[in-house]
Amino acid sequence: MAGWREVAAVAAGGMIGTGLRLTLDMVIPHGDTDFPLSTLLINVVGSFALGAMVATLWRRANTPNWLKVGLGSGTVGSFTTFSALIVSLLTEAQHGEWMLAVLYLLLSLVLGFGAALLGLSLGRRPRSLEIDMVDE
């Protein structure tokens, strides 16, 4: 269901996420042949944040839908970027920086997906601890 609250939350979140990404790009700028550290940080932090929210906030029955889409689709969804990763890989290849491109892609995948896993596991940890205690 997409009511006006959801639409407003996604639009506001989109501005916040884009603003945060723009800020990090300006604080940690990179040229065509430099390592795109800002985008890597953004995608790793965003993957962790979304994983953590899905594992905790999303599970609560009383979390309103507009808050979920405002934070998930809006803020974190706009903060992280796939196109910047692809465009950087393209410019690195253009300049013949193949090692840089491979390193950047591998680090994005390993750290980004690792961060998502870490975030998702936050919601599971207390439950598995409880089960361990019962087993003892």
Place this chain on the structure above:
Amino acid sequence: MVIAVLAAGAIGALARYGISLAFIRATNFPRAVLVVNVAGSLLGGAVLALVDRGIVDTGLHLILVTGIAGGLTTFSTWSVETLQFALSGRWRTAVANVVINLLLGLSAATAAYFVVYWFFLLHQYRP
């Protein structure tokens, strides 16, 4: 300028949200993220060619790439959805989701770059 980039980011986010609602019933493969990521990569490649041809300046580049393409595409939903497939034992879908997004995203960006670059080169367009 910053306001325009933020507004473009909101437009990208709303488009992504709309597409995610349109694909909500397709649960065997996360198509919504694939569609937005490929579309945003295509736009990114096309704008990169326009920058290289000297047609697009820094301001418009920020609005189109950082705003629209950045707001439209997402890494976090891609990574979290992939992990959710993997954690629920659907390894094939998880691996396919990673490979297909990367292959189609890179192909779309590269194809868009060359089409736009050669189009403006052949037409000798200079702003």
